Amino acid sequence: MKNPYRSIEAEVLKVTTETDTIKTFLLKPKEELTFKPGQFMEFSVPGVGEAPFTPSSDSQITETMEITIVRVGKVTDAIHELKPGDTIGLRGPLGKGYPLTKFIGQDILVIGGGVGLAPIRTLMYGLFHMREQLSAIVYRGGCRNPEEFLFREQLEEWIKRDDIDIRLTVDAGNDSWDGSVGVVTTIMDDINVNFARAKAIVCGPPIMMKFATFKLQELGVRDRNIYLSMEKNMSCGFGKCGHCRIGPYYCCKDGPVFTYDMIREYPGIWE
Amino acid sequence: MLFIKRGNLDQLLESLRGGYRVYVPRKMGDSTGYSLLGESDTDYVIGEIRSFEPLKSFFFLGREKVAEDFKPDVLRDDKPPCIVGAKACDLKGFRILDFVFIDDEYGDPTYMKARKDGLIISADCTGVGETCFCTAVDINPWPDSDFDINLSPVDDGFVVTTGSEKGRDTVENNKSLFQEETEAQVRAVKQNRNTVKSDVMKKAQEKRIPSADRLQRIVNKQYESNIWEEVSENCVECGACNTICPTCHCFLLYDQKSDGKLARFRVWDSCMINDFATVAGGENPRDRLWMRLRNRFDKKFNYFPEVAEEIGCTGCGRCIAACPGKIDIRDVLARLET
Numbered sequence: 327m328k329n330p331y332r333s334i335e336a337e338v339l340k341v342t343t344e345t346d347t348i349k350t351f352l353l354k355p356k357e358e359l360t361f362k363p364g365q366f367m368e369f370s371v372p373g374v375g376e377a378p379f380t381p382s383s384d385s386q387i388t389e390t391m392e393i394t395i396v397r398v399g400k401v402t403d404a405i406h407e408l409k410p411g412d413t414i415g416l417r418g419p420l421g422k423g424y425p426l427t428k429f430i431g432q433d434i435l436v437i438g439g440g441v442g443l444a445p446i447r448t449l450m451y452g453l454f455h456m457r458e459q460l461s462a463i464v465y466r467g468g469c470r471n472p473e474e475f476l477f478r479e480q481l482e483e484w485i486k487r488d489d490i491d492i493r494l495t496v497d498a499g500n501d502s503w504d505g506s507v508g509v510v511t512t513i514m515d516d517i518n519v520n521f522a523r524a525k526a527i528v529c530g531p532p533i534m535m536k537f538a539t540f541k542l543q544e545l546g547v548r549d550r551n552i553y554l555s556m557e558k559n560m561s562c563g564f565g566k567c568g569h570c571r572i573g574p575y576y577c578c579k580d581g582p583v584f585t586y587d588m589i590r591e592y593p594g595i596w597e
Numbered sequence: 598m599l600f601i602k603r604g605n606l607d608q609l610l611e612s613l614r615g616g617y618r619v620y621v622p623r624k625m626g627d628s629t630g631y632s633l634l635g636e637s638d639t640d641y642v643i644g645e646i647r648s649f650e651p652l653k654s655f656f657f658l659g660r661e662k663v664a665e666d667f668k669p670d671v672l673r674d675d676k677p678p679c680i681v682g683a684k685a686c687d688l689k690g691f692r693i694l695d696f697v698f699i700d701d702e703y704g705d706p707t708y709m710k711a712r713k714d715g716l717i718i719s720a721d722c723t724g725v726g727e728t729c730f731c732t733a734v735d736i737n738p739w740p741d742s743d744f745d746i747n748l749s750p751v752d753d754g755f756v757v758t759t760g761s762e763k764g765r766d767t768v769e770n771n772k773s774l775f776q777e778e779t780e781a782q783v784r785a786v787k788q789n790r791n792t793v794k795s796d797v798m799k800k801a802q803e804k805r806i807p808s809a810d811r812l813q814r815i816v817n818k819q820y821e822s823n824i825w826e827e828v829s830e831n832c833v834e835c836g837a838c839n840t841i842c843p844t845c846h847c848f849l850l851y852d853q854k855s856d857g858k859l860a861r862f863r864v865w866d867s868c869m870i871n872d873f874a875t876v877a878g879g880e881n882p883r884d885r886l887w888m889r890l891r892n893r894f895d896k897k898f899n900y901f902p903e904v905a906e907e908i909g910c911t912g913c914g915r916c917i918a919a920c921p922g923k924i925d926i927r928d929v930l931a932r933l934e935t
Contacts, residue, residue: 330703331663373854399877564703568847574903594882
């Protein structure tokens, strides 16, 4: 019988400082470990504890994996102290990924905010791998300030591509920013897709997901086509420990990506 | 059905000690509590009512090492548990825990092993506790299923029913300890069952507990009611109701380094405690005590019926007895009906 509590040993190969509070860790698991866009991993610092994160790298790269992590608590403090060569634990992949096959033939709207842009990078790689099967990709990203944007070089590359409609905005601009200013919903009015059939993916802070969802509804996107990345306290990662319940679901096992029609009636989903 | 004399049961349990850690209920003040059966011990009591503590603790330990370093398994060499005198409410508790912990892909290895290898010798209740209300959640005060062997107390011994292959093998291997039951004994069992059931029902009716088929609807309907806030005024957030509940299964994983080794422990957790659902960034979807109280009822009377077609309450009444704030689940259910 498999032990679902056991972590796989992995080595930290590289640490990239993205912002004051965000670092990306390039990891090499010592055993085979693959994942699908939208699935998450329990990342542990030996003896300190575990926390759940969605990888930020291309899921077709199987030898290594990148995870981008904001420093917010005990475990992430310890993670931010890690150096190349250190040993960590990975448990997963956990949860259900994005149902990419359901996206075939559709217009795809990707709405990301803040550190939500990290897991969205994994999804974007996945979408680009199947670009010919999608009728459109629209990307709208928002951050509080220009410095918060993760993977700037990547975003510049995507902006140069002609097979994606991409726009970025910041809540508060500064001298380095000549783009849009305002929350992400303010750059959603010029989107030109078939809203009634479009699939929308939203990932970011709860308040941003809430208003992006309402905006998508207003534009005509169906609740069953709005895919939300829910953030709950996920401990075991497979629906046993009881922490991340949303109505009849566990965020870890049945999500963490849910369509809005699945969860809209349950309280506290935006908290 | 068979009959076993009390003295022969002593012998049976003595022989089971070879292959099991045999836990028996012993008198502890007004109640009974479980402890290990030692060599030649006969100071146990079968019958009466459920023990003070829930039986989950023998299969789903309060604190247990579940992983070590990056090794695939945690090795254990202790014998499986044999629980003697388990009551129908306890068996119902196992049904819920089995639903949670037994599965092919992500099953809890130690729970599954203990359940698979363990032996359950259950027993009919012969009395009614102050807080018992099993009949209100559609449970009889005697085991109908989910046991290996059941004991129904009668004069000088017990009428024996087997409920599994393992139970039948155990009886077969100790055949000389059993004899044929008499008609009078079977009648005595029936009579005891009827008496106890009608006593529990009477108590449940006095408390005006809504019928089992209405509980889910009522909890749903009263989701926005201020009853939750009023009831929670007496809650001191100690988590005793969680700890003592035979169906509460929530846990947290806790890592530590000891003797240069990494160890991951699975430790019981309580949904009544403030930080239970808090995420690393500090957001807490249930930051008010009444929301956590409501969540507890929602989990038992809405979630489990929805996903497992089982009410997540066994009517054992342990949470009533354990609550320092005198919160009575029967009264809360009755209030929700109004």
